Amino acid sequence: xxxxxxxxxxxxxPDAFIAACPSRGLIARLGEKxxxxxxxxxxxxxxxxxxxxxxxxxxSAKMLGQxxxxxxxxxxxxxxxxxxxxxxxxxRLTRRGDDLLPLARSLKRWAETHLADIEADNRRYDEREAx
Amino acid sequence: xxxxxxxxxxxxxPDAFIAACPSRGLIARLGEKxxxxxxxxxxxxxxxxxxxxxxxxxxSAKMLGQxxxxxxxxxxxxxxxxxxxxxxxxxRLTRRGDDLLPLARSLKRWAETHLADIEADNRRYDEREAx
DNA sequence: CAGTATCCGATTGGATACTG
DNA sequence: CAGTATCCAATCGGATACTG
Numbered sequence: 335x336x337x338x339x340x341x342x343x344x345x346x347x348p349d350a351f352i353a354a355c356p357s358r359g360l361i362a363r364l365g366e367k368x369x370x371x372x373x374x375x376x377x378x379x380x381x382x383x384x385x386x387x388x389x390x391x392x393x394s395a396k397m398l399g400q401x402x403x404x405x406x407x408x409x410x411x412x413x414x415x416x417x418x419x420x421x422x423x424x425x426r427l428t429r430r431g432d433d434l435l436p437l438a439r440s441l442k443r444w445a446e447t448h449l450a451d452i453e454a455d456n457r458r459y460d461e462r463e464a465x
Numbered sequence: 466x467x468x469x470x471x472x473x474x475x476x477x478x479p480d481a482f483i484a485a486c487p488s489r490g491l492i493a494r495l496g497e498k499x500x501x502x503x504x505x506x507x508x509x510x511x512x513x514x515x516x517x518x519x520x521x522x523x524x525s526a527k528m529l530g531q532x533x534x535x536x537x538x539x540x541x542x543x544x545x546x547x548x549x550x551x552x553x554x555x556x557r558l559t560r561r562g563d564d565l566l567p568l569a570r571s572l573k574r575w576a577e578t579h580l581a582d583i584e585a586d587n588r589r590y591d592e593r594e595a596x
Numbered sequence: 597c598a599g600t601a602t603c604c605g606a607t608t609g610g611a612t613a614c615t616g
Numbered sequence: 617c618a619g620t621a622t623c624c625a626a627t628c629g630g631a632t633a634c635t636g
Contacts, residue, residue: 348577350502352522357576358502360583364572365496367609371481371489383618391483394610399619409586420617421616430579437571441495444568445488446479448561452491455540498628514598525630530599551597552636 363408368393368401370438373410373427377435380414380424410434494539499524499532501569504541504558508566511545511555541565 350357364370368390375381375389387398402425405411410431416422427435481488495501499521506512506520518529533556536542541562547553558566 348580350573350577351506351520356584357573357580360576360580361501361573362496362498364576365498365501367493367496370492370496375482387618389482395619396611396621397609400609407587407590408583415618418617423618430582433579434575437568437575440568441572442481442488442492444565445491445495446481448564449479449488449491451561452539453487456538459538518598526599527601527631528629531629546598549597554598 360408363404364434366401366404368397369405370441372398372401372405373431373434373438374442376411376425376427376431377439380426382422382424386425405431491539494535495565497532497535499528500536501572503529503532503536504562504566504569505573507542507556507558507562508570511557513553513555517556536562 348357350361352358371390372386375386381389383398383402386402387393387395390398393401402411402413406413408430409428411425412428413423413425416424479488481492502521503517506517512520514529514533517533518524518526521529524532533542533544537544539561540559542556543559544554544556547555
Protein backbone atom coordinates (compact mmCIF):
# COMPACT_ATOMS: atom_id res chain seq x y z
CA UNK A 335 0.00 0.00 0.00
CA UNK A 336 1.23 3.44 -0.93
CA UNK A 337 2.32 6.02 1.58
CA UNK A 338 1.95 8.91 -0.81
CA UNK A 339 -1.07 10.27 1.03
CA UNK A 340 1.19 11.08 3.96
CA UNK A 341 2.71 13.80 1.85
CA UNK A 342 -0.64 15.37 1.10
CA UNK A 343 -2.59 16.01 4.28
CA UNK A 344 -6.26 15.79 3.36
CA UNK A 345 -7.29 18.72 5.60
CA UNK A 346 -5.61 22.10 5.71
CA UNK A 347 -4.72 23.32 9.19
CA PRO A 348 -7.35 25.75 10.45
CA ASP A 349 -6.14 29.32 10.28
CA ALA A 350 -8.08 32.20 11.79
CA PHE A 351 -6.54 34.60 9.33
CA ILE A 352 -8.68 33.04 6.64
CA ALA A 353 -12.09 34.64 6.54
CA ALA A 354 -14.01 31.42 6.07
CA CYS A 355 -12.20 29.62 8.89
CA PRO A 356 -14.71 28.83 11.64
CA SER A 357 -12.01 29.27 14.26
CA ARG A 358 -12.65 32.96 13.85
CA GLY A 359 -16.20 32.45 15.04
CA LEU A 360 -14.88 30.52 17.99
CA ILE A 361 -12.46 33.29 18.89
CA ALA A 362 -15.32 35.75 18.62
CA ARG A 363 -17.43 33.62 20.96
CA LEU A 364 -14.65 33.49 23.51
CA GLY A 365 -14.30 37.24 23.31
CA GLU A 366 -18.00 37.74 23.97
CA LYS A 367 -17.88 40.03 26.97
CA UNK A 368 -18.78 37.43 29.60
CA UNK A 369 -17.45 34.15 28.23
CA UNK A 370 -13.96 34.10 29.68
CA UNK A 371 -15.10 35.64 32.93
CA UNK A 372 -17.78 32.99 33.31
CA UNK A 373 -15.23 30.25 32.71
CA UNK A 374 -13.00 31.67 35.39
CA UNK A 375 -15.91 31.97 37.77
CA UNK A 376 -16.59 28.26 37.33
CA UNK A 377 -12.99 27.26 37.89
CA UNK A 378 -13.07 25.50 41.23
CA UNK A 379 -16.43 23.92 41.79
CA UNK A 380 -19.91 23.63 40.36
CA UNK A 381 -21.74 26.91 40.73
CA UNK A 382 -25.45 27.55 40.68
CA UNK A 383 -27.07 29.98 38.29
CA UNK A 384 -27.89 32.49 40.98
CA UNK A 385 -24.49 32.32 42.63
CA UNK A 386 -22.86 32.80 39.26
CA UNK A 387 -25.01 35.81 38.62
CA UNK A 388 -23.86 37.33 41.88
CA UNK A 389 -20.25 36.53 41.15
CA UNK A 390 -20.30 38.16 37.72
CA UNK A 391 -21.25 41.50 39.08
CA UNK A 392 -23.47 43.42 36.71
CA UNK A 393 -24.50 40.61 34.35
CA SER A 394 -28.19 40.33 33.50
CA ALA A 395 -30.05 37.04 33.72
CA LYS A 396 -30.53 37.18 30.00
CA MET A 397 -26.85 37.48 29.23
CA LEU A 398 -25.88 34.87 31.77
CA GLY A 399 -28.34 32.40 30.29
CA GLN A 400 -27.13 33.16 26.80
CA UNK A 401 -23.47 32.92 27.74
CA UNK A 402 -23.95 29.62 29.51
CA UNK A 403 -25.87 28.15 26.61
CA UNK A 404 -23.10 29.10 24.21
CA UNK A 405 -20.45 27.66 26.50
CA UNK A 406 -22.45 24.47 26.85
CA UNK A 407 -22.88 24.23 23.11
CA UNK A 408 -19.12 24.54 22.72
CA UNK A 409 -18.60 21.77 25.22
CA UNK A 410 -16.85 24.01 27.72
CA UNK A 411 -19.49 23.88 30.42
CA UNK A 412 -21.80 21.16 31.63
CA UNK A 413 -25.24 21.87 32.99
CA UNK A 414 -26.95 19.63 35.48
CA UNK A 415 -30.38 19.95 36.98
CA UNK A 416 -30.74 18.82 40.57
CA UNK A 417 -34.12 17.36 41.45
CA UNK A 418 -34.69 19.46 44.53
CA UNK A 419 -37.61 21.69 45.44
CA UNK A 420 -37.37 24.29 44.22
CA UNK A 421 -35.04 23.07 41.51
CA UNK A 422 -31.39 23.94 41.51
CA UNK A 423 -29.12 23.91 38.48
CA UNK A 424 -25.42 23.90 38.56
CA UNK A 425 -22.80 24.50 36.02
CA ARG A 426 -19.27 23.17 35.96
CA LEU A 427 -16.37 23.15 33.55
CA THR A 428 -15.88 20.17 31.29
CA ARG A 429 -12.42 18.77 30.61
CA ARG A 430 -12.23 21.10 27.63
CA GLY A 431 -13.25 24.04 29.77
CA ASP A 432 -10.52 23.14 32.23
CA ASP A 433 -8.09 23.08 29.40
CA LEU A 434 -8.99 26.63 28.45
CA LEU A 435 -8.93 27.88 32.01
CA PRO A 436 -5.23 28.75 32.32
CA LEU A 437 -5.48 30.84 29.19
CA ALA A 438 -8.56 32.64 30.42
CA ARG A 439 -6.87 33.34 33.72
CA SER A 440 -3.75 34.60 32.04
CA LEU A 441 -5.74 37.04 29.98
CA LYS A 442 -7.64 38.29 32.99
CA ARG A 443 -4.42 38.68 34.93
CA TRP A 444 -2.72 40.44 32.04
CA ALA A 445 -5.56 42.91 31.83
CA GLU A 446 -5.50 43.54 35.54
CA THR A 447 -1.78 44.05 35.84
CA HIS A 448 -1.47 46.37 32.85
CA LEU A 449 -4.62 48.26 33.58
CA ALA A 450 -3.12 51.25 35.32
CA ASP A 451 -0.50 51.88 32.64
CA ILE A 452 -3.01 51.46 29.87
CA GLU A 453 -5.43 53.89 31.45
CA ALA A 454 -2.63 56.42 31.68
CA ASP A 455 -1.92 55.94 27.98
CA ASN A 456 -5.61 56.31 27.25
CA ARG A 457 -5.69 59.66 28.98
CA ARG A 458 -2.61 60.84 27.15
CA TYR A 459 -4.04 59.76 23.83
CA ASP A 460 -7.36 61.45 24.49
CA GLU A 461 -5.68 64.71 25.43
CA ARG A 462 -3.61 64.77 22.25
CA GLU A 463 -6.76 63.94 20.34
CA ALA A 464 -8.59 66.95 21.79
CA UNK A 465 -5.76 69.21 20.50
CA UNK B 466 9.06 57.83 59.73
CA UNK B 467 6.29 55.28 60.12
CA UNK B 468 6.00 52.17 58.03
CA UNK B 469 2.36 51.67 58.86
CA UNK B 470 1.26 52.57 55.35
CA UNK B 471 2.91 49.41 54.12
CA UNK B 472 0.19 47.46 55.85
CA UNK B 473 -2.57 49.37 54.14
CA UNK B 474 -2.08 49.37 50.39
CA UNK B 475 -3.67 52.54 49.08
CA UNK B 476 -5.13 50.90 46.00
CA UNK B 477 -7.14 47.66 45.90
CA UNK B 478 -5.94 45.16 43.31
CA PRO B 479 -8.01 45.41 40.16
CA ASP B 480 -10.46 42.57 39.80
CA ALA B 481 -12.49 42.04 36.65
CA PHE B 482 -15.22 40.33 38.64
CA ILE B 483 -16.14 43.69 40.07
CA ALA B 484 -18.53 45.51 37.78
CA ALA B 485 -16.89 48.90 38.13
CA CYS B 486 -13.40 47.58 37.49
CA PRO B 487 -12.12 49.05 34.24
CA SER B 488 -10.15 45.90 33.51
CA ARG B 489 -13.44 44.52 32.31
CA GLY B 490 -13.54 47.18 29.63
CA LEU B 491 -10.03 46.24 28.66
CA ILE B 492 -10.93 42.57 28.37
CA ALA B 493 -13.89 43.56 26.25
CA ARG B 494 -11.65 45.60 23.96
CA LEU B 495 -9.28 42.69 23.50
CA GLY B 496 -12.21 40.48 22.64
CA GLU B 497 -13.41 42.91 19.99
CA LYS B 498 -13.52 40.63 16.97
CA UNK B 499 -10.33 41.86 15.29
CA UNK B 500 -8.10 43.03 18.12
CA UNK B 501 -6.19 39.85 18.92
CA UNK B 502 -5.98 38.86 15.29
CA UNK B 503 -4.52 42.25 14.41
CA UNK B 504 -1.93 41.94 17.15
CA UNK B 505 -0.88 38.56 15.84
CA UNK B 506 -0.73 39.89 12.30
CA UNK B 507 1.71 42.56 13.49
CA UNK B 508 3.91 40.13 15.32
CA UNK B 509 7.08 40.03 13.30
CA UNK B 510 7.58 43.30 11.54
CA UNK B 511 5.95 46.63 10.81
CA UNK B 512 3.04 46.17 8.47
CA UNK B 513 1.37 48.72 6.27
CA UNK B 514 -2.32 49.45 6.44
CA UNK B 515 -3.07 47.87 3.10
CA UNK B 516 -1.00 44.78 3.76
CA UNK B 517 -2.71 44.36 7.08
CA UNK B 518 -6.07 44.63 5.44
CA UNK B 519 -5.13 41.86 3.05
CA UNK B 520 -3.79 39.73 5.85
CA UNK B 521 -6.94 40.01 7.94
CA UNK B 522 -9.10 38.51 5.29
CA UNK B 523 -12.55 40.02 5.29
CA UNK B 524 -11.98 43.08 7.44
CA SER B 525 -13.32 46.39 6.15
CA ALA B 526 -11.21 49.55 6.04
CA LYS B 527 -13.49 51.05 8.62
CA MET B 528 -13.06 48.27 11.12
CA LEU B 529 -9.33 48.06 10.54
CA GLY B 530 -8.95 51.78 11.17
CA GLN B 531 -11.10 51.58 14.25
CA UNK B 532 -9.28 48.56 15.60
CA UNK B 533 -5.88 50.11 15.05
CA UNK B 534 -6.92 53.35 16.73
CA UNK B 535 -8.11 51.45 19.77
CA UNK B 536 -4.93 49.41 19.92
CA UNK B 537 -2.87 52.57 19.58
CA UNK B 538 -4.86 54.22 22.34
CA UNK B 539 -4.14 51.26 24.58
CA UNK B 540 -0.45 51.56 23.83
CA UNK B 541 -0.29 48.18 22.12
CA UNK B 542 0.47 49.43 18.65
CA UNK B 543 2.52 52.30 17.33
CA UNK B 544 1.65 54.13 14.16
CA UNK B 545 4.24 55.85 12.03
CA UNK B 546 3.77 57.85 8.90
CA UNK B 547 6.49 57.56 6.28
CA UNK B 548 7.09 60.69 4.22
CA UNK B 549 6.94 59.00 0.86
CA UNK B 550 4.82 59.78 -2.17
CA UNK B 551 2.22 58.58 -1.94
CA UNK B 552 2.40 58.31 1.81
CA UNK B 553 2.81 55.01 3.56
CA UNK B 554 1.87 54.25 7.14
CA UNK B 555 3.07 51.37 9.11
CA UNK B 556 2.01 49.81 12.31
CA ARG B 557 4.11 47.83 14.70
CA LEU B 558 3.71 46.37 18.15
CA THR B 559 4.94 48.32 21.12
CA ARG B 560 6.75 46.64 24.00
CA ARG B 561 3.36 46.19 25.65
CA GLY B 562 1.93 44.70 22.49
CA ASP B 563 4.82 42.26 22.36
CA ASP B 564 4.09 41.32 25.92
CA LEU B 565 0.53 40.41 25.03
CA LEU B 566 1.51 38.55 21.88
CA PRO B 567 2.18 35.10 23.36
CA LEU B 568 -1.22 35.17 24.99
CA ALA B 569 -2.93 36.21 21.79
CA ARG B 570 -1.14 33.46 19.92
CA SER B 571 -2.05 30.89 22.52
CA LEU B 572 -5.70 31.79 22.25
CA LYS B 573 -5.63 31.60 18.48
CA ARG B 574 -3.84 28.27 18.60
CA TRP B 575 -6.23 26.93 21.20
CA ALA B 576 -9.17 27.86 19.04
CA GLU B 577 -7.63 26.29 15.96
CA THR B 578 -6.68 23.03 17.60
CA HIS B 579 -9.99 22.48 19.36
CA LEU B 580 -12.08 23.67 16.47
CA ALA B 581 -12.97 20.32 14.97
CA ASP B 582 -14.08 18.80 18.27
CA ILE B 583 -16.06 21.87 19.19
CA GLU B 584 -17.87 21.93 15.89
CA ALA B 585 -18.79 18.29 16.40
CA ASP B 586 -20.21 19.21 19.81
CA ASN B 587 -22.07 22.11 18.24
CA ARG B 588 -23.76 19.80 15.78
CA ARG B 589 -24.69 17.35 18.49
CA TYR B 590 -26.11 20.13 20.63
CA ASP B 591 -28.12 21.57 17.77
CA GLU B 592 -29.62 18.19 16.92
CA ARG B 593 -30.73 17.58 20.49
CA GLU B 594 -32.14 21.09 20.51
CA ALA B 595 -34.25 20.41 17.44
CA UNK B 596 -35.81 17.39 19.27
C1' DC C 597 -2.03 54.82 -0.42
C1' DA C 598 -4.36 55.50 3.86
C1' DG C 599 -7.73 56.63 5.59
C1' DT C 600 -12.61 59.30 7.01
C1' DA C 601 -17.77 60.21 6.49
C1' DT C 602 -22.16 58.61 5.95
C1' DC C 603 -25.91 55.55 5.59
C1' DC C 604 -28.24 51.68 7.17
C1' DG C 605 -29.35 46.87 8.43
C1' DA C 606 -27.95 43.46 11.98
C1' DT C 607 -26.56 42.40 16.50
C1' DT C 608 -25.91 43.31 21.35
C1' DG C 609 -27.49 43.76 25.71
C1' DG C 610 -30.23 45.86 29.60
C1' DA C 611 -34.97 46.29 31.94
C1' DT C 612 -39.07 44.44 32.81
C1' DA C 613 -42.42 41.06 33.16
C1' DC C 614 -43.69 36.41 33.22
C1' DT C 615 -43.43 30.94 34.04
C1' DG C 616 -42.67 26.01 35.89
C1' DC D 617 -34.87 29.20 41.96
C1' DA D 618 -33.80 29.25 37.21
C1' DG D 619 -34.74 30.73 33.66
C1' DT D 620 -37.56 32.69 29.03
C1' DA D 621 -40.04 36.39 26.29
C1' DT D 622 -40.46 40.86 24.81
C1' DC D 623 -39.30 45.50 23.97
C1' DC D 624 -36.14 48.90 22.95
C1' DA D 625 -31.83 51.75 22.81
C1' DA D 626 -27.16 51.62 21.65
C1' DT D 627 -23.56 49.80 19.22
C1' DC D 628 -21.51 47.10 15.52
C1' DG D 629 -20.03 46.65 11.20
C1' DG D 630 -20.34 46.42 6.02
C1' DA D 631 -20.87 49.14 1.53
C1' DT D 632 -20.17 53.10 -0.74
C1' DA D 633 -18.34 57.43 -1.65
C1' DC D 634 -15.03 60.81 -0.82
C1' DT D 635 -10.23 63.24 0.50
C1' DG D 636 -5.10 64.61 1.19
